[in-house]
Every structure is written in structure tokens, then in C-alpha cells.
Amino acid sequence: MNWKKLLLLAIPLFLWLINYPISNPRLFNPYALQIIILMGVNAILALSWDLVAGVTGQFSIGHAGFMAIGAYSSAFLTLNYHFPFLPAILFATLLSAAAGFVVGIPTLRLRGDYLAIATLGFGEIVRVAILNAKSLGAATGLKGIPILSSFFSVYLALAIALWLCLALLKSQPGRILLAIREDELAAQMMGIDVVKYKVFAFSLSACLAGIGGALYAHWTSFIHPDSFTFMKSIEIILMGVVGGMGTIYGAAAGGMIITLLPEGLRLLLEQNPVLSQNKEFIRMLFFASLLLIFILLRPQGIFGKKEGV
Amino acid sequence: MNLFLQQLINGLAWGGIYALIAIGYTMVYGVMQLINFAHGDVFMVGAFVGLVIAQLLPDKTSPLSVFLVFLSAMFFSTLLGILIERLGYRSLWRKNAPRLSLLIVAVAISLLLENSGLLLFGAAPRSFPEIIPSKSYFVGSIIFTNLQLIIILSCLLLMGILHLIVMHTKMGRAMRAVAEDSEMSALLGVPRERVLSFTFALGSALAGIAGVMVALYAPQINPLMGLLPGLKAFIAAVLGGIGSIPGAMVGGFVLGEAETLVSAYLSSSYRDLLAFLVLILVLLLRPQGLLGKGVVEKL
Amino acid sequence: MEAPLLQVENLTVRFGGLVALRNISFSLKEGEFLGIIGPNGAGKTTLFNAISGAVLPDRGKILFQGRDITSFPPHKRARLGIARTFQTLRLFSRLSVADNVKLAEGITYPIYAPILSLPSYQKGERELEESAFKLLKSFQLERYWPRPANALPYGERKRLEIARALALKPKLLLLDEPTAGLSHQEAISLIEELHNLRRKFSLTIFLIEHNMRIVMGYCPRIIALSYGEIIGEGSPEEIASNPAVIEAYLGEKE
Ligand SMILES: Nc1ncnc2c1ncn2[C@@H]1O[C@H](COP(=O)(O)OP(=O)(O)OP(=O)(O)O)[C@@H](O)[C@H]1O
Ligand SMILES: [Mg+2]
Numbered sequence: 001m002n003w004k005k006l007l008l009l010a011i012p013l014f015l016w017l018i019n020y021p022i023s024n025p026r027l028f029n030p031y032a033l034q035i036i037i038l039m040g041v042n043a044i045l046a047l048s049w050d051l052v053a054g055v056t057g058q059f060s061i062g063h064a065g066f067m068a069i070g071a072y073s074s075a076f077l078t079l080n081y082h083f084p085f086l087p088a089i090l091f092a093t094l095l096s097a098a099a100g101f102v103v104g105i106p107t108l109r110l111r112g113d114y115l116a117i118a119t120l121g122f123g124e125i126v127r128v129a130i131l132n133a134k135s136l137g138a139a140t141g142l143k144g145i146p147i148l149s150s151f152f153s154v155y156l157a158l159a160i161a162l163w164l165c166l167a168l169l170k171s172q173p174g175r176i177l178l179a180i181r182e183d184e185l186a187a188q189m190m191g192i193d194v195v196k197y198k199v200f201a202f203s204l205s206a207c208l209a210g211i212g213g214a215l216y217a218h219w220t221s222f223i224h225p226d227s228f229t230f231m232k233s234i235e236i237i238l239m240g241v242v243g244g245m246g247t248i249y250g251a252a253a254g255g256m257i258i259t260l261l262p263e264g265l266r267l268l269l270e271q272n273p274v275l276s277q278n279k280e281f282i283r284m285l286f287f288a289s290l291l292l293i294f295i296l297l298r299p300q301g302i303f304g305k306k307e308g309v
Numbered sequence: 310m311n312l313f314l315q316q317l318i319n320g321l322a323w324g325g326i327y328a329l330i331a332i333g334y335t336m337v338y339g340v341m342q343l344i345n346f347a348h349g350d351v352f353m354v355g356a357f358v359g360l361v362i363a364q365l366l367p368d369k370t371s372p373l374s375v376f377l378v379f380l381s382a383m384f385f386s387t388l389l390g391i392l393i394e395r396l397g398y399r400s401l402w403r404k405n406a407p408r409l410s411l412l413i414v415a416v417a418i419s420l421l422l423e424n425s426g427l428l429l430f431g432a433a434p435r436s437f438p439e440i441i442p443s444k445s446y447f448v449g450s451i452i453f454t455n456l457q458l459i460i461i462l463s464c465l466l467l468m469g470i471l472h473l474i475v476m477h478t479k480m481g482r483a484m485r486a487v488a489e490d491s492e493m494s495a496l497l498g499v500p501r502e503r504v505l506s507f508t509f510a511l512g513s514a515l516a517g518i519a520g521v522m523v524a525l526y527a528p529q530i531n532p533l534m535g536l537l538p539g540l541k542a543f544i545a546a547v548l549g550g551i552g553s554i555p556g557a558m559v560g561g562f563v564l565g566e567a568e569t570l571v572s573a574y575l576s577s578s579y580r581d582l583l584a585f586l587v588l589i590l591v592l593l594l595r596p597q598g599l600l601g602k603g604v605v606e607k608l
Numbered sequence: 609m610e611a612p613l614l615q616v617e618n619l620t621v622r623f624g625g626l627v628a629l630r631n632i633s634f635s636l637k638e639g640e641f642l643g644i645i646g647p648n649g650a651g652k653t654t655l656f657n658a659i660s661g662a663v664l665p666d667r668g669k670i671l672f673q674g675r676d677i678t679s680f681p682p683h684k685r686a687r688l689g690i691a692r693t694f695q696t697l698r699l700f701s702r703l704s705v706a707d708n709v710k711l712a713e714g715i716t717y718p719i720y721a722p723i724l725s726l727p728s729y730q731k732g733e734r735e736l737e738e739s740a741f742k743l744l745k746s747f748q749l750e751r752y753w754p755r756p757a758n759a760l761p762y763g764e765r766k767r768l769e770i771a772r773a774l775a776l777k778p779k780l781l782l783l784d785e786p787t788a789g790l791s792h793q794e795a796i797s798l799i800e801e802l803h804n805l806r807r808k809f810s811l812t813i814f815l816i817e818h819n820m821r822i823v824m825g826y827c828p829r830i831i832a833l834s835y836g837e838i839i840g841e842g843s844p845e846e847i848a849s850n851p852a853v854i855e856a857y858l859g860e861k862e
Contacts, residue, residue, distance in 0.1 A: 042316035059409050061416065107591050114592055115342045116412055117543065121585035128582060134634055171722035171729060172736065175707050182700035189660055191686035191776055212754065221695045234416060241413060251676040282429040295413050296400060 019152035021153035023070045024190055029293050033151065035263055039215045045260055046239035046255030047161050047248065050259050051238070054245030055169065056058050056201040057181030058108065062119030063236045065126040068228035070137050070210025071217035075145045076168035078218065085148040088250060089214045097203045097211025099126075104202035123233055131225045142217075143223030149219035158252065167247045168204075181246070195283040209236075231284065238291050244301025253303060262286065311450050313346045315568060316573045322457045324527060324565025325464030329519040330542030331549065331557035332471065333390075334511025339488035339552040340508050341402060346415035347393055349539015350422035351513045355386040355520025356530045357426065357436075365437045371581065375440050382517040390513025391506055393418055419535075426532025434529040441525060460522050468558055475554060480507050488552060526567060541568075548591050550601020558597055610672045613638045614780055619668035621654055621836075623733050630836040633666070636780070641806060641813045643827030645820070647848075647856055651836040652816045653766045654694055658784045659814075660692045667786040674781070682799070687714070691778035693769045695785050695816075701758035705749060705768060708757050709740040712775035740775065747771045747801075763794055770802075774809065783815045787822060795819060799826050824848065832856065 010179035021027045022036075045067060052058045077083035083091075107118040137143070142235050175199050179187040188194050204275045217223045235258065243254020262283050269279045294301060331589040332350055337345045348433040352356045366374045444455040475481040483504045486494040497500050523538065524530045543565060549560025591598060596598060612635035612705050618663040621629040636642055638809045659670060661682035670678045677685055691712075700708050713736055721729035747767050752760055755810060766786060771839040773781060783802070787795035799822055806813050817823045823830055824844040832840035832853045840850040847853055 055411065057407075057409065059412055097714050109593050113408060113549070114596070115344075116345065117344065117540075117547075118589060118592060120540070121588055125582060125585060131431060132578075136804075142319065167722045167725065169731065172710065172717075173719050175703065175711045176715075177709070178703055179700045179711050182702060185662065185682075186694070186698040186700065188682040188771065189662070189686055190691055191683050191714060192711070193681075193683045234420065237413065237416070245409075246555065275728065278428055279381045281424045282419055284424040285428070291413060291417040292397070292421070295410050295417070296397075299406070299410055 004022050007029075008163075010165075014158055015152050015159070019150055022065050026300070027211060035259065037149065037151060037219055038156050038216075039259045040151075040158050041219070042236075042239060042259045043158050043252040043255035044161050044212040044215070045209055045236045046243060046251045047158075047165055047238045047260075048205045049240045050243070050245060050248065050251035051177075051208065052166060052201050052205040054240055054247070054251060055165075055177075055181065056177045056198060059113070059116045059186075059308025060119040060200065060202075060205075060235050061116050061230070061237065062103075062121070062123030062126075063205075064228040064232035065119075065123035065215070066096045066206040066209035066229070067213035067232065067236075068097060068123075068126050068130060068225075069099050070205075070213030071223050071228070072130060072142070072213075075217040075223060076136065078146050078148065079142065079144065082142050085153070085218065087210060091208045092206045092214040096213070097207035100203040101199060103206075104199040105195075107203060118232065123230060126277040127225050127228055130228075137224075139225065141227075143220060143222050145217050145221045145223065147218060147221050147294075149215045154215050154219070158209055159213070161254060162248065164204075164208075169248060170197035173197070173200070176251075178246075194251075211231060234251050235287065238287050239289060240301075241294050242301055246306030247301065247305075248305045249302055250303030255302065257302070258287075312573070314450050315519040316455040316569050318451065318453050319527030320358040320403065320566035322460045322565075324562035325461050326519050326522055326526075326561075327470060327538070327542045327545045327565050328561025329464055329467065329515045329522075329557045330538060332468075332554060333470040333516050334543045335549070335551055335554060335557040336484070336508050336512050338546070340484060340491070340505055341398070341410065341603070343398065343411050344415065344537075344543060345393075345509075345512075346412070347397075347418040347422060348512065348516060349535035349537075349542065350419050350426075350519040351389055351393070352516040352523075352539060353426060353530075353532060353535030354383040354389055354422065355517030356524040356534065357430065357440070357473075357520075357532075358382045358385040358517070359524055360435065360437055360530060361432070363440055369438050369440045370442060378440060379521055381519060382521045383514045384517075386517025386520065387510045387514045389580055390509040390516075393513075394505055394509040399505070402505070410539050410598075423532055423536070427606045432531065432533070437528040437530055438525040439525075439528065456526055460526060463522075467518065471554070473510070473512070473516070473564025480504070482506055537581065544584045544588045545592075545596075548587060548598055549593055553598065553600045556600035612636055613640075613673060615671040615674075616655075617669040617671070617784075619658060620666050621651075621658055621663055625832055626838050627860060629658065629665070632833075632836075632838055634831060634838065634841065635814060636705055636814060638779075638812055639806075641803070641815070641827050643815050643817055643823040643830040644831060644833060645817065645823055645853075646833035648767075650833040650855065653784055654836075656692060656816065658684075660690055660782060669840065675807065677725075686776055686778075689777070689779035690782065691773035691776040691780070692782035693766075693773050693784055695788070697765055697769060699757040699765060699769055699772070702756050703761070704735075704754050705744065705752040705757055706737075706740055706754065708768060708772050709743055710736045712772050713739060713777075724769065726768070733752045734800055742819070743775055746805075748790045763790055767801075768797065774805070777809075778811070780812045780814065783813065785816050785818060787817065787819055792819075795822060807839075 022033060026172060049060065049063050052060050070092040073095045074088040077088040077091060103122050108114050110118065131139055163189060175191050179192065180194055181199060184194055239255040239258040240251050242258055244250030267281060269275045269282060275282060333348050334345060337343055362381045363378050364370055366377065368374055369489065397418050398411060401410050405590060440457065467553050477482060481498045482558060487497050487501055487504045491501065540594045542561065545560035545564040546557045549556025564587065568580050568583055571583050613734060614636040619629055619632040632655065644652055654663065658659065658665050660682060665678065672688055672690060691774060716732040717728040720743050741750055749764060749768055749771060757765065760768060770786060787798055789797065803826065805811060815827065826829040830844060831838055831848045832847055839856060840847050840854040
């Protein structure tokens with residue numbers, strides 16, 4: 001089994017090696033790099049959502065809230081206190097996990113559909129709180145965040161997130177999460193402390209979303225409360241659903257596909273002045289239709305197995 | 310004291326509107342245990358149908374015009390409600406798909422309606438024609454408008470009619486049977502799919518009327534107007550006890566009053582957060598709501 | 609005399625206006641094979657729900673090994689040694705047969721161990737694997753190992769549910785109509801199997817059963833329930849000659 005560990009070490013090395021040429025605008029198209037990085041960030045977000053929704057069966061529509069916490073907390077530290085990237089990310093991770101924990105404890109006792117509303121409420125509360133926080137730039141957003149994310153850091157984070165989810169799913173805790181999705185009551189009767197495991201999944205998911213947010217903030221260098229609205233949460237859901245809920249690789253791929261697709265759409269729309277004016281609405285219509293088509297016609301997503309959601 | 314009374318009166322109209330929308334949420338939840346996220350957007354469509362019709366009519370303020378505006382809003386939103394159920398939910402419901410899938414469909418339909426609205430009408434708010442010229446009345450130092458009076462009275466009237474339908478018609482009885490025990494009602498020969506359609510129709514009709522009411526009261530409308538009132542009405546339904554029609558009415562009025570009082574005595578920026586706070590408190594302290602029954606999953 | 613394994617005192621469960629269980633008291637000794645019968649809607653499943661914690665009683669007490677567990681959450685009761693099956697199957701249908709069983713065995717390593725691939729995780733998984741295999745083998749289900757639970761034939765699924773319950777290493781096993789839907793032959797062999805299991809695992813079994821011939825033939829003691837009340841208790845002969853029981857079953861088949 002040692003070659004497997006070797007391979008694992010090779011991944012960061014490989015990412016590090018190609019980081020240099022890919023980040024060089026003379027060697028690699030910066031627009032393409034931009035998209036590749038956003039694909040990585042969104043893959044992390046999709047994984048994060050998949051962990052609670054696809055694996056554990058808990059419907060969250062507030063993931064943009066966790067992402068916002070990660071983005072703002074890390075940017076606050078690097079911008080104001082010149083924190084290095086790694087500690088800033090770690091802090092963001094812990095803070096989002098704590099938020100997941102705090103939201104999870106009361107709400108995860110609730111039935112699934114109430115949870116959905118409660119997470120929606122949470123996402124809104126986070127956004128409104130930021131909108132009113134002067135130290136976080138309030139309605140003007142945070143500008144001039146140092147660009148610390150790179151191809152290397154984003155894809156390393158994605159690799160770690162994938163590893164984490166895959167390792168978890170193969171083990172007893174992962175089995176338990178899946179059982180909660182299948183039948184919560186039966187799981188309780190099998191001696192599983194359902195609330196404890198749901199809170200665990202929720203915190204872990206929040207922590208991944210927080211990392212995604214931190215990476216995002218340090219790539220775009222500008223964040224605004226409007227980057228983390230309900231629509232962002234929906235976009236994350238779409239990634240998970242299109243990729244295939246409960247499929248780890250699938251969800252990550254879904255995140256990438258949903259980043260790439262609208263880019264093509266945008267290129268098309270920008271050629272026509274009328275359409276280009278409404279491109280945001282058209283993009284959302286496109287997302288909504290995709291979501292409907294998948295749930296109604298292919299609920300298992302692109303990469304899921306036939307049994308369906 | 311007078312200020313307080315004044316605020317209570319102002320809150321009543323919003324309360325009635327929340328109640329009308331909340332009824333739709335609660336009825337659908339009763340028969341298929343689904344939070345129909347698209348319901349708030351049906352309400353928005355009602356308002357826009359009202360706008361289009363009102364703009365078409367030559368004599369906007371005649372009673373006939375007012376009647377036509379309400380009727381057409383009701384008609385089209387009913388139609389839309391039935392369509393949503395047919396095209397969106399029914400196949401999943403038949404397959405006994407997980408609730409998660411139904412919720413995702415609900416969210417998707419909601420997005421579809423909102424963004425179609427944005428594409429057709431733009432994001433800028435449109436002012437709604439004054440089809441009922443406003444008059445104010447004084448009782449002592451308390452003011453109320455004819456519009457408030459009309460809204461409150463029609464809400465009460467509609468709730469009365471709804472009560473008659475649910476308690477005394479064949480369809481109403483069937484609805485209650487499905488809500489009570491869906492499988493059992495099917496065994497007893499209740500046509501469940503027709504009941505679903507009927508429930509969506511009924512709820513959407515009320516939402517359409519509520520849409521025009523808000524349009525008159527606000528008096529501005531935009532394609533995203535369904536989002537917040539929709540969520541709040543849902544919260545009102547949870548507050549009253551989801552699945553309970555009287556609960557939705559009570560919840561609607563309580564939330565409407567609470568919001569008005571909060572914006573009067575604290576700050577209007579808390580107004581929109583209040584609902585979510587109420588939601589979390591209710592879910593923690595009394596998840597079955599004010600009038601709801603505790604539900605236990607059957608094994 | 610040693611304390612009973614399970615003791616139910618004055619248990620009352622209401623659903624709105626309906627009294628599903630009224631003032632039920634009985635006890636169950638270690639190693640017993642107790643049967644419970646009663647017409648549809650008598651409250652048998654509700655009694656199991658109350659014992660396993662799926663519903664909380666309105667009144668009364670439940671003692672397990674002398675300990676008051678009335679307000680314990682279900683998972684804690686399961687860990688104390690109360691396992692159950694369901695009247696309508698509740699397997700984790702998309703999980704593999706192996707996972708269904710492994711799951712109930714609890715967790716021996718910290719939650720972060722799999723992520724770091726620690727030795728405790730590898731050892732723990734190996735042990736899970738071994739005991740799950742042994743258990744499935746004793747039910748001749750090991751050949752289905754990687755298959756999703758919902759892909760098994762109905763009869764095998766019923767037996768998998770029992771195997772899953774046994775993975776908890778329970779002291780008390782509550783079986784809600786395990787033979788429903790099986791042919792008479794299958795039913796008899798399942799009950800024989802249960803008899804052997806009881807001896808092998810020193811189990812106490814509490815069985816809901818509609819098939820009179822089976823209860824009468826295998827359970828030394830029987831409780832009869834009707835409209836939420838105990839109307840008879842005793843040996844099969846006593847139950848068969850109890851006028852209240854005969855009355856309750858009058859008009860019913862069998
Ligand atoms: N969660 C619940 N909510 C409301 N009523 C319930 C619930 N569970 C059971 N009941 C009612 O309680 C009564 C007893 O039901 P129970 O399932 O315990 O009967 P049973 O003896 O197991 O019947 P069967 O032989 O049909 O399984 C029935 O009238 C049933 O409808
Ligand atoms: Mg039963």
C-alpha cells in the first residue's frame with residue numbers, strides 16, 4: 001500500500017510544479033486561469049453542501065452564509081492585520097465551523113424542511129449583519145484584499161477536501177451519516193446519536209464552505225454582501241444536484257461544470273446588447289431550468305448511480 | 310395609548326395579507342408535507358396580472374374595474390398554482406420521491422417565476438394605479454384608510470368562505486381526509502390527485518388576491534416582491550402550526566402586528582429580521598406552533 | 609428473586625383523543641420468549657415504540673435492568689441493549705447489506721481517525737468487518753455482502769433487519785411481526801432460527817405475532833392486548849381458553 005501514500009505526496013508536488021507556469025500570464029491565458037480557480041473554489045463549495053445534503057440528507061439553503069463568514073473573517077485578518085494566508089484560512093475555518101455548530105445545535109433537531117427555512121434565515125441574518133458592520137465595509141464591501149489564493153492553494157484545498165470526504169465515507173462515521181439520510185428514526189433505534197452526527201456533518205460542511213469563501217475572497221480581492229445572497233446558496237445547491245447528490249467526486253465535478261457552463265452562456269449573451277443587459281436574469285433562468293430538469297429527469301445527477309436521490 | 314392603537318390598526322392589514330398567503334402554505338403542507346417555496350411568487354404573479362389588467366381598463370376606478378382586476382388576478386394565479394402542481398410536483402409525488410427533491414423543485418420554480426418576471430418587467434419597482442381612491446377616516450385621533458378597512462374586511466370574508474369550503478363541501482372533506490392520513494384516505498377511495506390540484510388552486514387564488522391587495526397598499530410592485538412576504542407568510546404558518554388553517558390565520562395576524570410594533574417602537578431595520586427570529590424561537594420552544602397538533606411519525 | 613429485565617408500569621400513551629395504551633403493566637424476565645397478540649390497532653406496535661423510545665408515554669414508567677429509562681432518548685436505550693425490528697421494513701435501503709449491519713455495532717475509534725488513516729481506525733474497521741461477516745454468515749446472508757439492502761428478496765430483507773438488530777448485541781430483542789408476508793414454511797423456519805439465536809446469544813425476545821399457531825406453539829407466555837388494554841396473560845392454554853381473548857378475536861379469521 002505504500003505506493004498509494006507516495007501518490008498522495010505526489011499530488012501537492014505536482015500542483016506546486018504546474019502552479020508557476022499556469023500563473024504566468026505570458027504562458028497561460030489569465031482569463032482561463034480565472035475560470036480554473038473559480039472552478040476549484042466552487043468544487044469545494046459543492047463538496048461542502050454535498051456532505052450535509054447528499055450524504056446526511058439535511059437540506060441547507062444557507063451555505064452562502066458560511067461562505068461569507070469564511071470570506072469576511074479571513075479577509076479582515078489579512079487586510080487589517082497582515083496575517084499570513086494560512087493562519088487566516090485556519091481562523092476562517094474555525095469560525096465557520098463554530099457558526100455551523102451554533103446553527104446546527106438548535107435547528108438540527110428539526111425536521112428537514114424546517115431546517116431548510118432555518119438555514120435560509122441564517123444566511124439572511126449573516127448578510128444583513130455584514131451589511132450593517134462598518135468594520136467589514138458594510139454596503140461598500142471590502143476592497144483591496146491581498147491576492148493570496150493561487151492555483152496551488154485552491155487545488156490543494158480541493159484535494160484535501162476530497163480526501164477528507166472520501167476517507168469519511170468509507171468509515172463508520174460516514175456510514176452513520178448515510179444511515180441518517182436513509183432513515184433517521186431507524187438510525188436512532190440502532191443506537192446512533194442522530195443529533196450529534198448531524199451537528200458534526202454540519203460543522204464540517206460549514207468549515208469547508210468557510211475555506212471556499214476564504215479562497216474566493218483572496219482571489220477576487222473584493223467581496224461584497226451581495227456576493228453571498230440566497231442566489232449564491234442556490235448556485236451551490238445546483239452544483240451538488242447536477243453532479244449527483246451523495247457522490248463525492250460527482251459533486252466536485254458538478255461545481256466545476258456549473259462554473260464553466262454559464263461562462264459559455266455569457267460569451268453568447270454579451271454579443272447581443274438586449275440580452276447582455278439582462279444576462280443575470282437569463283443566467284438564473286438557465287440555472288433554475290437545469291435544476292428542474294435534473295431533479296425531474298435525472299435525480300441522481302450526472303455522476304450518480306441509477307437508484308436516484 | 311393612541312399611538313399603540315394606531316399601530317395595531319396598521320398591523321391588521323399586513324396581518325390579514327400574511328394570513329391569506331399563509332393559508333396556501335399550510336394547506337399544501339397539510340396534504341403533501343411540502344413547503345411550496347413557489348407560493349410567494351404566485352402572489353407576485355397575482356399582483357402583476359392585476360397591474361396589466363388595470364392598465365388595460367379605461368375607467369380604472371369604477372367598481373367593475375376593481376372587480377375585474379381582482380378576478381383576473383385570482384384566475385391567473387389559480388391557473389398557475391394548478392400548473393405548478395401538475396408539472397412540478399406531481400410526478401415526484403407519485404414516485405414517492407424524497408422530500409428533498411420536492412423542496413429543490415419548489416426552489417427552482419420560484420427562481421423561474423422570479424427571473425421570468427425580471428426579464429419581462431425589469432427589476433425597477435412599478436407603481437400600481439390607484440384603482441381605489443384613498444380616503445382617510447378619523448376616530449378620535451386614530452386614522453385609518455378605506456383601503457385598510459377593505460383589506461381587513463375582505464380577508465375576514467375570504468377566510469369565512471374558505472372555512473365553509475373546507476368544512477362543508479365534498480372537496481373540503483376530502484382535503485381534510487388526505488391531511489389527516491394520506492394513505493388511509495387513498496384506501497377509502499379519496500381521489501388524492503384531484504385533492505392536490507384543488508388545494509393548490511384554492512391556496513393560489515387567495516395568494517393572487519393578496520397580491521393585488523399588497524399592490525394597492527404598497528402601492529409599488531416588483532418581480533421579487535413575493536420573496537420576503539412569502540417567507541414571512543410561511544413563518545406565520547409555522548407560528549400558527551403548520552397544517553392548521555386557523556393557525557395560519559392567527560399566525561398571520563400575530564406576525565403582522567408584531568412587525569408593525571417592532572418597526573414603530575424599535576427600528577424598522579429590525580422588521581425583516583423579526584420574522585426569522587420568531588421562526589427560530591417557535592421551532593425551538595413550540596415546534597407544533599400555536600394551534601398545531603404535535604405530530605409523531607408513524608412506524 | 610432477581611429483578612426482571614424489563615418492567616413496564618402503568619403505561620399510558622395517547623394520540624390526541626385516542627388512547628393507544630391504557631395503564632399497561634407487565635414484566636419480562638431474562639431469557640424469556642414472550643409473545644404478544646391482539647387485533648389490528650390494539651396498540652402492540654405502540655407498546656414497542658414506547659419501549660424503544662420512539663414515542664414518549666403520557667403516563668407510566670419503563671424500567672430496564674432496574675433502571676428507569678422512561679425519558680431516555682432512543683439511541684441510549686439501544687446502547688443499553690434494547691433492539692428492535694419494524695412492522696414495515698426500515699432498512700437503510702441504499703446502503704450495502706454489510707454496511708447495514710456494521711453501522712449498528714458502534715464506533716471504537718475517534719471521528720478524525722479515518723481522515724488521518726490512524727491504526728486505531730484500521731483495526732476498528734477490521735473488527736467491524738469480521739463481526740459483521742460472522743453475524744451475516746449465521747443468517748446465511750453473507751453472500752449478499754456488497755449488495756444494496758433494497759435489492760434483496762423480501763424474506764431476506766426481513767432477516768437482514770433481525771441481523772441488524774442483533775449487531776447491537778442487545779439483551780432484549782423486540783420483533784414486530786417478523787413473519788408477516790412470509791409463507792407458512794418460511795415463517796416456521798424463521799421462528800426456529802429465532803429460538804436458536806435466543807439460546808446462542810442468551811437473548812430475551814418479545815414478539816408481536818399474528819399467526820396464532822406460531823405464538824401458541826413457540827411462546828411459553830403470551831400477553832393479549834385489545835384496545836390498548838391487557839385482556840389476558842398466561843400460557844398458551846390459558847390464553848386460548850380466556851373468554852375475553854376469544855371475544856376480542858370473534859369475527860377475526862384464524
Ligand atoms: N403516531 C401515531 N399517531 C396517531 N395515532 C397512532 C400513531 N401510531 C399508532 N396510532 C394509533 O394507535 C392505535 C394503535 O396502533 P398500533 O400500531 O399500536 O396497533 P397494532 O396493534 O400494532 O396494530 P397492527 O396489528 O395493525 O399492527 C391505532 O388506532 C393507530 O391508528
Ligand atoms: Mg403493529
